[in-house]
Amino acid sequence: MLFNSFTFIFLFFPITAVGYFILARKSHTFAAAWLALASLTFYGWWSYSYIPLLLGSIIFNYWMGQCISTARDSSRKIWLSTAVVADLALLGYYKYTDFFISSVNQLASSDFPALQIVLPIGISFFTFTQIAYLVDTYHGKVNESNPLHYLLFITYFPHLIAGPVLHHAEMMPQFARKSSYQFSSRNLAVGLSFFTIGLAKKVIIADNLAPHASFLFDQSDMFSLLVAWGGVLAYTFQLYFDFSGYSDMAIGISLVFGIRLPLNFNSPYKSANIIEFWRCWHMTLSRFLRDYLYVPLGGNRKGPLRRYVNLMLTMVLGGLWHGAGLNFVIWGFLHGFYLVINHLWNKIALLLRFPQGSRVWTVFSIALTFVSVCFAWVFFRAADSAKAVTIVQGMLGEFGIALPASIGLYLKPLQPILDQLGIDFYLGGGSRFIETWCWIVLAGTIAFFLPNTQQIMGRYEVWAESKKIGKADALLWKPSLRWSIWIGIVFLGSMLSLTRPTEFLYFQF
Amino acid sequence: MHLDNNLELPDSIIIARDEHLFSRYIKWTSAIVLGGSLLAILAVLIVDPYHLFRFVDVAGFNRIKPLPDMYREQIKLAQAKAIQPNLLLLGNSRIEVGLDPESPKLRERSYLAYNVALAGTSIEVANSMLDELRTSVAPPKSSIVGLEFLDFLVDPSKSQALPNKVESAFFPLEWRLETVFSIKAVADSWRTLRLQKVDDPQTMTTRGHTPLFEYNKFARNEGYYNIFRQRGQENAKVFVRKPHSLRAAHGQPSASTDRLRRMLATMAQDGTEVHLLIYPYHAELMAMLSAAGLDAPMDEWKGMLVNEIDAVRKQFPAARITLWDFSGYGTVQCQVIPPPGDTHSVTKFYWEAGHFKTSVGELIFERILGKESEFGFALTASNLEQNRQRIAAEREQCRTLNPQVFAEARSTIDAARK
Numbered sequence: 001m002l003f004n005s006f007t008f009i010f011l012f013f014p015i016t017a018v019g020y021f022i023l024a025r026k027s028h029t030f031a032a033a034w035l036a037l038a039s040l041t042f043y044g045w046w047s048y049s050y051i052p053l054l055l056g057s058i059i060f061n062y063w064m065g066q067c068i069s070t071a072r073d074s075s076r077k078i079w080l081s082t083a084v085v086a087d088l089a090l091l092g093y094y095k096y097t098d099f100f101i102s103s104v105n106q107l108a109s110s111d112f113p114a115l116q117i118v119l120p121i122g123i124s125f126f127t128f129t130q131i132a133y134l135v136d137t138y139h140g141k142v143n144e145s146n147p148l149h150y151l152l153f154i155t156y157f158p159h160l161i162a163g164p165v166l167h168h169a170e171m172m173p174q175f176a177r178k179s180s181y182q183f184s185s186r187n188l189a190v191g192l193s194f195f196t197i198g199l200a201k202k203v204i205i206a207d208n209l210a211p212h213a214s215f216l217f218d219q220s221d222m223f224s225l226l227v228a229w230g231g232v233l234a235y236t237f238q239l240y241f242d243f244s245g246y247s248d249m250a251i252g253i254s255l256v257f258g259i260r261l262p263l264n265f266n267s268p269y270k271s272a273n274i275i276e277f278w279r280c281w282h283m284t285l286s287r288f289l290r291d292y293l294y295v296p297l298g299g300n301r302k303g304p305l306r307r308y309v310n311l312m313l314t315m316v317l318g319g320l321w322h323g324a325g326l327n328f329v330i331w332g333f334l335h336g337f338y339l340v341i342n343h344l345w346n347k348i349a350l351l352l353r354f355p356q357g358s359r360v361w362t363v364f365s366i367a368l369t370f371v372s373v374c375f376a377w378v379f380f381r382a383a384d385s386a387k388a389v390t391i392v393q394g395m396l397g398e399f400g401i402a403l404p405a406s407i408g409l410y411l412k413p414l415q416p417i418l419d420q421l422g423i424d425f426y427l428g429g430g431s432r433f434i435e436t437w438c439w440i441v442l443a444g445t446i447a448f449f450l451p452n453t454q455q456i457m458g459r460y461e462v463w464a465e466s467k468k469i470g471k472a473d474a475l476l477w478k479p480s481l482r483w484s485i486w487i488g489i490v491f492l493g494s495m496l497s498l499t500r501p502t503e504f505l506y507f508q509f
Numbered sequence: 510m511h512l513d514n515n516l517e518l519p520d521s522i523i524i525a526r527d528e529h530l531f532s533r534y535i536k537w538t539s540a541i542v543l544g545g546s547l548l549a550i551l552a553v554l555i556v557d558p559y560h561l562f563r564f565v566d567v568a569g570f571n572r573i574k575p576l577p578d579m580y581r582e583q584i585k586l587a588q589a590k591a592i593q594p595n596l597l598l599l600g601n602s603r604i605e606v607g608l609d610p611e612s613p614k615l616r617e618r619s620y621l622a623y624n625v626a627l628a629g630t631s632i633e634v635a636n637s638m639l640d641e642l643r644t645s646v647a648p649p650k651s652s653i654v655g656l657e658f659l660d661f662l663v664d665p666s667k668s669q670a671l672p673n674k675v676e677s678a679f680f681p682l683e684w685r686l687e688t689v690f691s692i693k694a695v696a697d698s699w700r701t702l703r704l705q706k707v708d709d710p711q712t713m714t715t716r717g718h719t720p721l722f723e724y725n726k727f728a729r730n731e732g733y734y735n736i737f738r739q740r741g742q743e744n745a746k747v748f749v750r751k752p753h754s755l756r757a758a759h760g761q762p763s764a765s766t767d768r769l770r771r772m773l774a775t776m777a778q779d780g781t782e783v784h785l786l787i788y789p790y791h792a793e794l795m796a797m798l799s800a801a802g803l804d805a806p807m808d809e810w811k812g813m814l815v816n817e818i819d820a821v822r823k824q825f826p827a828a829r830i831t832l833w834d835f836s837g838y839g840t841v842q843c844q845v846i847p848p849p850g851d852t853h854s855v856t857k858f859y860w861e862a863g864h865f866k867t868s869v870g871e872l873i874f875e876r877i878l879g880k881e882s883e884f885g886f887a888l889t890a891s892n893l894e895q896n897r898q899r900i901a902a903e904r905e906q907c908r909t910l911n912p913q914v915f916a917e918a919r920s921t922i923d924a925a926r927k
Binding site (some may be wrong): 184185186188189190192221405406409427428479480481483484485487488489491492493495496497499500 | 527528530531532533534535537538539540541542545546549683686687690691692693695727730731735738739742743746
């Protein structure tokens with residue numbers, strides 16, 4: 001089931017919420033069970049055949065968690081290793097088997113048939129969440145004794161399909177808290193407003209950018225500079241509004257139940273360097289990779305060279321987490337490379353006492369970070385590396401600069417200058433070109449110049465990572481008539497765009 | 510809690526006051542959403558951009574309807590069901606654009622026609638629309654069916670699986686909902702209001718015809734040459750990729766052949782008179798097909814059509830089926846394309862090489878309804894060779910009169926091959 005569907009908004013969510021708060025009056029256990037059952041229904045809506053897999057994984061990991069917490073000394077490590085290997089084997093089977101077969105075929109010129117394995121939705125997320133739980137249990141940070149709460153922690157529908165990747169420690173106290181079982185108009189108003197902003201990001205912005213991105217990556221055979229950048233920027237913003245919209249919706253829905261999910265996005269395109277970008281993009285995955293991969297690999301504790309190797313490894317594996325394919329490896333490698341360069345530059349800048357805080361430098365840094373991220377997204381989105389390289393060549397101007405001839409008609413007075421610049425004109429595609437760039441300008445304006453959802457809602461819900469918006473009081477949400485008009489209009493516009501719900505991009509991971 | 514000025518108040522009072530504020534906010538927001546939804550629905554019902562409700566029909570207000578870019582099949586079916594036509598025009602964009610169901614020639618013969626043709630679709634869609642109409646209204650008295658040669662070309666190394674259209678059980682509800690309550694429906698309502706004052710509106714008539722008036726504007730701005738070129742380049746990319754076979758693996762007929770066979774049998778059973786059309790492509794498009802090496806497959810296709818019709822006639826001796834070949838290089842198809850930069854000349858017969866204007870549509874109606882003419886050749890098994898010779902002779906004549914058409918066709922195909 002999709003958050004951006006009538007079925008979810010007008011059927012599943014109200015029934016679940018009403019049932020939850022009615023049952024909570026009688027028993028918190030009943031309410032938690034109801035929420036877990038609703039979550040399984042939510043998951044089963046997509047494919048009930050994978051519910052046994054999900055439940056099997058939950059039972060196995062809960063059991064392993066118990067074994068780890070009750071075992072002593074070295075056997076704790078054995079239990080942990082067994083469980084993590086089993087989790088990764090399951091994920092590997094579903095996610096990487098066909099990739100492995102095709103790689104073997106390529107290398108050995110063999111012809112083993114692909115198994116055509118369908119990736120169970122959300123498996124990457126619920127596997128990582130449970131690995132984090134096992135490691136935390138091993139370190140003694142958590143000790144879960146309530147199987148129902150554990151079931152709810154994993155299946156909790158706002159995060160089940162595409163995150164955020166949760167830490168057991170940040171969720172369990174909330175499931176145990178009395179106030180989470182009490183209906184509150186405040187939670188409903190704040191949660192639904194959060195949800196509405198996320199919904200609009202998805203259905204009004206991301207879904208309208210999607211065809212312009214798809215045109216470049218899937219249909220076009222023309223990769224001149226402006227066309228290539230148009231498609232890549234459309235995808236860059238589509239991905240951000242799609243996934244951050246999903247995350248906002250998840251946070252909003254969860255707030256209605258009185259449960260606060262961690263932030264997943266914090267205006268990443270405003271970042272002035274790639275280190276900051278990764279603190280603001282898919283924050284819970286970054287946190288997971290840092291805590292459960294980068295740090296265990298040695299982090300920055302074993303000298304600068306090992307640090308850079310660890311960064312590279314973490315990012316490449318992070319790339320592979322997104323999907324089995326060379327393109328994801330290249331994407332991860334690029335980000336690893338960016339991070340290494342960024343750390344090196346920080347050292348040099350410190351030595352040179354370079355004024356990194358100056359306004360001009362900040363603007364340049366934001367632009368450079370954004371452009372670097374755009375280049376990397378090409379590999380993330382393109383169907384294969386050859387296509388990605390062609391698009392990158394287009395972005396670098398190797399296929400020249402061309403404008404639609406219909407636009408050229410309006411630029412006739414500038415014809416001599418355009419000719420001197422070597423700008424060509426092509427037939428057709430005028431309205432697509434204009435539409436693409438209009439959506440990019442709109443999306444760019446929102447991403448770069450407007451506050452993000454948690455900043456807008458900052459008067460009532462504050463996350464430690466959230467940047468304050470300062471004096472722009474008018475942009476801070478409050479339960480006023482003015483805001484009810486705004487949110488009402490945004491919700492209405494989103495509902496009018498709901499008729500053909502499209503999946504979230506991160507469902508494929 | 511971060512409400513302003515709440516520092517001196519006890520917590521219980523603040524919470525109660527906040528709860529009141531929040532619950533009032535929820536009520537206001539709900540009212541705005543509900544009110545806005547009702548307004549949106551009301552606007553769509555009154556303006557009726559898809560001509561589905563007919564509550565209001567006022568010239569200058571909502572009579573001219575925009576060309577829908579969603580659910581056009583469902584909208585056309587609903588409109589056709591409402592008027593219960595006795596003549597159906599079926600095919601792809603060439604029919605949708607070129608044949609005007611409100612032609613006086615059809616009216617004179619008491620035909621109530623509806624143009625069910627859909628751009629970008631194959632005979633499979635035409636077949637399913639016909640099925641829907643004949644079962645829910647009545648089989649039509651007559652039908653004109655456009656046949657697209659390119660749809661019949663298949664890869665001889667691959668099997669032809671008939672595509673199985675899977676429709677969600679909620680689809681009838683979904684499309685009805687979306688044509689009333691969606692951002693598209695609201696935008697199309699707004700577009701309807703604005704269209705009434707536009708000189709060359711992009712419209713679909715209430716009889717399913719898409720006259721392509723908006724091309725007049727393109728032609729005025731960029732000239733017909735650019736329109737021919739752009740579409741020519743797009744067509745060339747398709748032609749060079751097309752396989753040259755009419756049969757799939759193991760001699761299996763193409764899915765389109767199979768559908769056509771089924772469609773003809775159904776209409777023969779119903780007693781529907783059928784006019785099958787081989788489209789009057791412009792000479793440039795014909796020359797491009799030729800340059801792409803598709804002449805021989807096209808001749809073979811015509812022979813195959815004749816055989817299919819004969820087979821249906823054997824099964825249903827009362828079947829009334831005529832195959833009309835409007836392809837060729839005659840005076841209509843060989844129309845001169847205005848030169849580059851000419852934004853004043855207006856073509857009489859073609860918008861561009863693949864799409865003919867209603868002036869050609871009128872000639873087609875005349876021919877089908879019995880007028881003797883050199884335009885439109887009634888094809889049978891006995892005159893296939895004669896028809897081939899006609900086309901060859903016309904080609905030579907056209908090449909002499911209009912050599913640049915052939916040169917451009919060749920260079921466009923060569924460019925597409927690179």
